[in-house]
Amino acid sequence: xxxxxxxxxLQFPIELHANFEIRGFTALLGRSGAGKTSILKALAGxxxxxxxxxxxxxxxxxxxxxxxxxxxxFPHLTVLENTAYALRGPAxxxxxxxxxxxxxxxxxxxxxxxxxxxxxxxxxxxxxxLARGAQLLLLDEPASALDSATRDTTLEWLIETITARNIPxxxxxxxxxxxxxxxxxxxxxxxRIIQQGTPRDLHNTPASAAAxxxxxxxxxxxxxxxxxxxxxxADSGLPATILSVREHGPALHLKCAAKHPVTIHLRAGNPxxxxxxxxxxxxxxxxxxxxxxxxxxxxxxxxxxx
Amino acid sequence: MAAKAAIHALPLLSVLAFLSVPLLGLLTGxxxxxxxxxxxxxxxxxxxxxxxxxxxxLITLFGTPLALYLARTPGRLSALAEALVLIPMLMPxxxxxxxxASCFGPAAPAGALAARFGLILTNTPAAFILAALYAALPTxxxxxxxxxxxxxxxxxxxxRTLGDTPLRVFFRVTLxxxxxxxxxxxxxxxxxxxxxxxxxxxIAYFPAGMxxxxxxxxxxxxxxxxxxxxxxFLVATLPLPLWLGLRARRFPD
Numbered sequence: 001x002x003x004x005x006x007x008x009x010l011q012f013p014i015e016l017h018a019n020f021e022i023r024g025f026t027a028l029l030g031r032s033g034a035g036k037t038s039i040l041k042a043l044a045g046x047x048x049x050x051x052x053x054x055x056x057x058x059x060x061x062x063x064x065x066x067x068x069x070x071x072x073x074f075p076h077l078t079v080l081e082n083t084a085y086a087l088r089g090p091a092x093x094x095x096x097x098x099x100x101x102x103x104x105x106x107x108x109x110x111x112x113x114x115x116x117x118x119x120x121x122x123x124x125x126x127x128x129x130l131a132r133g134a135q136l137l138l139l140d141e142p143a144s145a146l147d148s149a150t151r152d153t154t155l156e157w158l159i160e161t162i163t164a165r166n167i168p169x170x171x172x173x174x175x176x177x178x179x180x181x182x183x184x185x186x187x188x189x190x191x192r193i194i195q196q197g198t199p200r201d202l203h204n205t206p207a208s209a210a211a212x213x214x215x216x217x218x219x220x221x222x223x224x225x226x227x228x229x230x231x232x233x234a235d236s237g238l239p240a241t242i243l244s245v246r247e248h249g250p251a252l253h254l255k256c257a258a259k260h261p262v263t264i265h266l267r268a269g270n271p272x273x274x275x276x277x278x279x280x281x282x283x284x285x286x287x288x289x290x291x292x293x294x295x296x297x298x299x300x301x302x303x304x305x306x
Numbered sequence: 307m308a309a310k311a312a313i314h315a316l317p318l319l320s321v322l323a324f325l326s327v328p329l330l331g332l333l334t335g336x337x338x339x340x341x342x343x344x345x346x347x348x349x350x351x352x353x354x355x356x357x358x359x360x361x362x363x364l365i366t367l368f369g370t371p372l373a374l375y376l377a378r379t380p381g382r383l384s385a386l387a388e389a390l391v392l393i394p395m396l397m398p399x400x401x402x403x404x405x406x407a408s409c410f411g412p413a414a415p416a417g418a419l420a421a422r423f424g425l426i427l428t429n430t431p432a433a434f435i436l437a438a439l440y441a442a443l444p445t446x447x448x449x450x451x452x453x454x455x456x457x458x459x460x461x462x463x464x465x466r467t468l469g470d471t472p473l474r475v476f477f478r479v480t481l482x483x484x485x486x487x488x489x490x491x492x493x494x495x496x497x498x499x500x501x502x503x504x505x506x507x508x509i510a511y512f513p514a515g516m517x518x519x520x521x522x523x524x525x526x527x528x529x530x531x532x533x534x535x536x537x538x539f540l541v542a543t544l545p546l547p548l549w550l551g552l553r554a555r556r557f558p559d
Contacts, residue, residue, distance in 0.1 A: 046463050059466035066467045072460045076482045085478075086468040132468050 004168050005138065008042050008051040010035070016191040023135070025159055027179035027199070028172045029214050030188030036172035039188070040066065040138040043170065053136075065129025065140045070145055071121040073113035080109040080126050086132035099131050103161065117120075118145040119154040126158060130165070139161060139171040143178055150288065155181070176216035185291040187214050207293045223292045228253070228265040230288035237281040245271045338533070342534045350519035351538050353434065357515060358499045361438035365446045365495055370488075373450035378459075388451075395444035399504025402440060407508050412437065433510040440503035446495035453487025453554075454480065490554035493547030500543050516542070 003021040010016050014035040021269035030036045036266050042049035054062045073082050084096035100106050105123055106117065116124060122142065129137060139158070139180040159181060162169050171182065179185045179199055186196040189210040195202060206212035212225035219226045238259035247253075254264040254274055262282065272282070343351075379517045398528055410417040410427035420427050427433050457480055465475040472536050483490070503517040511518060523532045 041463075044467050045465075046466065059463070060469050060471055063468070064467055066464060068464070070460070072458075072464045074461060074465075074479060074483075085465070092334055128468065 005045070005052060006170075008039065008044055008049045010038055010047065012048065012051045014038055014191070016188075018186075018188070018193055020186040020193040020196045021184065022170050022203050025145055025163055025169045025171065025181075026168075027182035027185040028170055028188055029176065029179040029185055030172070030174065031214070035191065036174075036188060037069075037140055040140050040170065040172055041135065043258075044138055061134060063132030063135040064138055065126075065132055065136070067122070067125045067129060067140065067142065069141045071118075073116070073121055073124055073128070075112075075114045075284045078109070078114060079098050079105070079111050079116070082113055082124060083109075083127045083131050085128060096127075096131055099127055103127050103130075117150070118147060119150040120153055122146065123157065126161065130167075131286070134167065138273055139169060141169055143173070143175060163294040171261035176214065187211050189214060192211055202209055204290075206290055209292055212276040212290065212292060217290070218265075219260075220252040220292075221260045225290045226284055226288055228263040229267070230285060231262065231264045232285065233266070233282040234281050237283040240280055240282050242274050242276050242280060244276055245274050247271055254280075254297055256280065256282070314556055315511060327400065337533055339536060340534050340537075342531070343538070345539075346514075347519060347523070347535050350514050350516050350535070351542070353431070353513045353516040354500050354517075354539075355542060357431065357434045357438055358496060361435050361442060361499045362492065362496055364435075365438060365443050365499075369443055369446045369495075370450060373447045373491075374454055374480070376451045377454035391444050391447050395448065395479065399502065400508070401504075403437070403505035403508030406436070406440060406505060423456045423514070427508050429512040430455055430510075431513055433516060434506065434513060437502055437505040437510045441505055442495040442499035445498045446491050449491030449494050450484075450488055453484045453491055456487065456556075457483045461470040486550075486554040490547075493550040497543050497547050500539075 003023045006020055008018045010018075011086055016038065018035075018039050028036050028039060029051070038047055041047040043053075043062075044064045045054065045057055046064050047131055050056070073079075074085065077085070080093060080100065084092045087095055097106070097109060100109050103123065103128060105120075105127060105146045108120060108124060111236050113121070113124070122145065122188060126137075130209055132286075142150050142158060145153055155178065163183075171178070173179055180203070182199055184196070185202055186193050187202070187210075188194070188234070194208045195211045202211070206217065209220050209225070214218050215224040218228035219231070225298060238258050240256040240262055243255040243257055243261075245252060245254055248265075250268050252266040252269045252271060252274070254266065256262040256264060264282070273284045372387070372391070376384055376391070397405075407428065408414055409421070410433070412418065412421060412426070412428060417427050425432055429435055449526050461483065464476050465479045466472070470478060500515070501517060503521070506515060506518055507521075514522070516535065520532055520535055520539065523535065
């Protein structure tokens with residue numbers, strides 16, 4: 001699948017410049033308020049922006065399928081009518097029904113839109129966008145309306161359905177785990193794209209502290225980052241004092257003080273073994289310790305593709 | 307427990323009782339016989355219904371776009387526009403009628419201009435419709451504005467991305483979603499148009515609609531004699547708006 005180049009400048013509601021590529025199912029990873037929704041809306045033509053693609057075209061002239069956070073199925077229509085919304089002509093309902101059949105949603109056809117669960121609404125919203133013949137799908141926080149029980153299956157279904165149809169997609173999310181399932185990811189921070197690449201590359205070589213933070217690194221000091229789960233306790237190493245212990249099911253989250261504050265996740269353990277105030281020794285495996293590039297004073301040669 | 311509930315309900319019940327007193331008036335045994343309607347009464351009913359229908363049609367056509375603009379546009383310009391809508395609505399109707407007479411009277415500038423095109427705007431059917439427009443258009447715009455403002459923009463945005471022009475979006479999404487609120491606004495404006503007395507008294511005493519006819523009948527014949535026309539008046543104004551108003555009831559989640 002070829003890459004779709006995006007180069008957009010927005011002034012309102014937030015000033016930003018987004019320059020990145022959409023390759024297959026692409027995640028746009030950023031904190032809330034960073035402007036992810038604004039970028040999606042600008043791509044859909046719903047916010048004024050300059051640049052590629054579709055500079056200045058009205059939304060109805062762009063072949064985008066926009067799925068907002070709450071899916072926004074038309075509440076006065078049934079699932080079938082929602083799916084057929086963009087279709088014209090006498091055969092529109094037949095065509096919509098065929099699409100629902102293909103997607104395994106035939107059972108929902110007669111249901112009023114407001115009666116659907118979050119996961120069902122998400123699927124129907126995708127069907128509606130597919131019926132429109134969208135050449136670019138824009139998903140805003142696709143997991144936000146899903147309860148934890150159906151979150152994974154619904155996301156899997158969305159990604160598989162979209163990938164099988166080979167439609168370039170931009171999914172805005174703040175969740176590094178969701179971004180990890182994408183084929184490509186772009187990191188948005190401070191009004192611009194600070195890094196892009198495959199999720200694997202991004203996770204392995206975050207270019208900056210801001211990138212590491214978005215990717216879910218819990219420990220970021222100056223020019224180094226390491227995940228809390230990658231730090232090991234050992235008989236020797238960096239001495240640290242335990243400040244607090246929290247249980248997460250069978251896992252333990254430790255907060256320690258060394259030269260910097262350190263967060264550690266242990267997959268299992270007995271909290272009584274780690275009383276606050278006690279001393280432990282920390283090991284940082286070389287392969288897990290990431291040298292950050294641009295935000296640090298010295299550049300350690302990390303990948304800075306942006 | 308029950309006593310406490312009764313004490314809490316008392317203020318509410320007394321308000322409802324107070325508001326229901328006019329209904330008792332219906333039971334006081336006036337003369338209900340429709341045969342007592344004379345030809346002038348029937349003419350008044352017809353004038354009100356036809357004039358009101360024309361006015362409400364015009365109001366829907368011209369008021370809805372402005373209501374949509376007010377519902378969708380923040381800023382000073384739309385605040386100014388809203389003020390211009392509110393002013394005639396808040397003006398005591400008799401004052402409004404006098405101001406209108408001084409504009410649309412035969413010797414006044416707007417009236418003289420209209421007269422040149424053969425349109426006399428005092429004491430004609432056109433004047434009756436004009437009075438109904440001034441009475442009901444602002445009410446409709448304000449009520450329709452709040453009905454339209456309740457529709458989340460997101461639905462309209464999605465419809466645009468699904469290939470609809472703004473005009474198509476209005477008819478396929480905005481209108482169906484706002485239909486209950488708009489119907490209630492329309493009902494309210496119908497009642498205002500038919501019930502208007504102050505403006506009509508000044509600029510459209512002829513042809514007499516139901517309110518003016520009732521007024522003259524009460525003067526000439528007394529309260530008891532006008533009950534058939536009151537009944538017709540209430541049938542024309544009350545049930546449909548009541549139903550539409552109840553249907554538009556919404557509660558925050």
